[in-house]
């Protein structure tokens with residue numbers, strides 16, 4: 018099923034508490050606090066997007082944060098609430114992020130993903146990200162990180 022009526026908007030400081038709640042729900046072992054994400058979003062070149070329904074003060078369905086440095090950028094996180102996964106929201110967030118990054122002059126978009134995170138790997142493969150390296154024991158639980166990149170200049 019794919020969702021309609023989802024609004025994508027830049028993440029702002031008013032979204033931080035909901036973002037932290039969602040991150041805790043989906044990254045049980047490495048949740049990010051509102052304070053941590055505030056620091057990320059205040060950095061030069063940081064960019065966040067949220068997905069929500071178009072009613073007053075709706076809950077967040079998902080969000081992503083990326084960091085740009087000149088013509089490269091990295092996806093720091095992307096997440097969709099458990100109840101709303103597999104409904105197209107992660108793909109929408111990623112597609113918009115790629116488009117916005119292109120408009121900002123980014124030529125290569127990087128990310129890392131746990132090698133056992135099959136839904137995320139499937140999402141990135143579906144958007145033509147290519148594997149470009151491996152970091153052993155990268156995550157706290159000892160899982161390896163798969164590095165992936167997408168050439169936005171093509």
Ligand SMILES: CC(C)(COP(=O)(O)OP(=O)(O)OC[C@H]1O[C@@H](n2cnc3c(N)ncnc32)[C@H](O)[C@@H]1OP(=O)(O)O)[C@@H](O)C(=O)NCCC(=O)NCCS
Nearest residue numbers: 095096097102103104105106107108130136137139140143
């Ligand atoms: C990874 C994540 C963001 C995907 O978001 P989503 O909204 O469920 O993804 P979508 O519904 O937009 O799916 C887009 C495509 O990704 C792939 N995909 C996503 N989840 C999948 C799954 N569980 N199994 C197989 N393919 C999957 C499919 O190709 C899918 O396209 P399709 O629905 O046409 O088959 C979501 O699973 C999530 O939040 N996971 C927890 C947090 C996380 O691991 N984030 C990534 C860290 S690197």
